[in-house]
Amino acid sequence: MHIAVIGAGVVGVSSAYLLARAGHRVTLIDAEAAPGRGASAANAGQLSWAYGDAMASPALLRHLPAILAHRDPAFRVRLRLDADFLLWGLRFLSHAPSRRWWKNTSAILRLADESRREMATLLAEADLTFDYRVAGKLHLYPDAPSLAAARPTVERKRQMGLDQRILSRAEAEAVEPALKKYQGDVAGAVYTPDDALGDAAAFCRQLTDFAAHRYAISRAFGKRVVGFEQHAGRLSAVRFADCEPLPVDVAVVTAGPLIRTLTAALPEARAVQPVAGYSLTVPWQQGAPHVSLTDVKRKLAFAAIGYRFRVAGLADIVTPGSGFAQDRFAILRETARAVLPGCFDQAEWSQHWSGERPMTPSSHPLIAPSRKIRGVYVNAGHGMLGWTLALGSARRLADMLA
Helix, strand or coil: EEEEECCCCCHHHHHHHHHHCCCCEEEEEECCCCCCCCCCCCCEEECCCEEEEEECCHHHHHHHHHCCCCCCCEEEEEEECHHHHHHHHHHHCCCHHHHHHHHHHHHHHHHHHHHHHHHHHHHCCCCCCCEEEEEEEEEEEEHHHHHHHHHHHHHHHHHHCCCCCEEEEHHHHHHHHHHHHHCCCCCCCCCCCCCCCHHHHHHHHHHHHHHHHCCCEEEECCCEEEEEEEECCCEEEEEECCCCCCCCCCEEEECHHHHHHCCCCCCHHCCEEEEEEEEEECCCCCCCCHHHEECCCCEEEEECCCEEEEEEEEEECCCCCCCCCCHHHHHHHHHHHCCCCCCHHHHHCCCEEEEEEEEECCCCCEEEEEECCCCCCEEEEEHHHHHHHHHHHHHHHHHCCC
């Protein structure tokens, strides 16, 4: 069976690899000239096996008035009169009550565990170099009430077999000595020793090359998909903007926020909205943290990726294609400088990035056949957990096609 995988970020590359490993003939397609140049290019770099918390939550619902009033620098929601956006927003709010939040979160955690196991299998098979390491993660809580509020979720995750521990600030500093110089309020932390990190863009490049060499996947980069050809309601070919159609048996759309350009043929794409985020990458220097950090109050994630140190954060639900907003990036940079003084100053080079993470209202990715065209499948909507969930969702997709 010839399968086209549309989108060469972490989800698309993972899907192409597992489908080819299952014996299918695979063509990996992307509008960019190389894999991993979209939302995977400079994301937080964290593989959060034990942190799959859905974005729509009781805490976010309580905080919504402050967000809409622009009093929270970590979030921005730009309201617009768009039917898809308004429906997505209503569905998002419907997932915020506690019971639905935990149902979504536990489902995401199970998918993350599938990803973790697939990552172990992949690393045993392939000698990939993408600065992967099990670094552990500390979620930093600003005060005693917020730390206490995290305890029930930690207990639920422990009951699922996940290793999470609540630490005092002194205990957290013993795990990561750089916290002694951290300028943000830290009453304690939730420590997850088994979480990992790495360079997602390098992962995309390395895995694409490995899959091409080992499983003979074809690559069609620099080609923009504009639709599908069908016969009797079944897919027959993928159509491009500037070249001849590609005859295929199946197409898998993993194109991140660009999936919305295919809504005419793929109504499932309406369930995905982009959530913009930002990152700043500088050279790692002595005194910077080695353990991954997430500042819960400021919504900042810090990661030491090889010789680089990265901060990523912000969640902006804005018009698709809004692009790089200098004022939002400035908030990220100045907040990071304030809590980790010296780590982001006077760098001889730095990388500024923003990307649109595709998200469903439930935060659980959409892995399903199209309702409109037989032979078209969707694997999208992973939000801020794209790399964490990529291999697990690719495994489910491969099982579905099997």
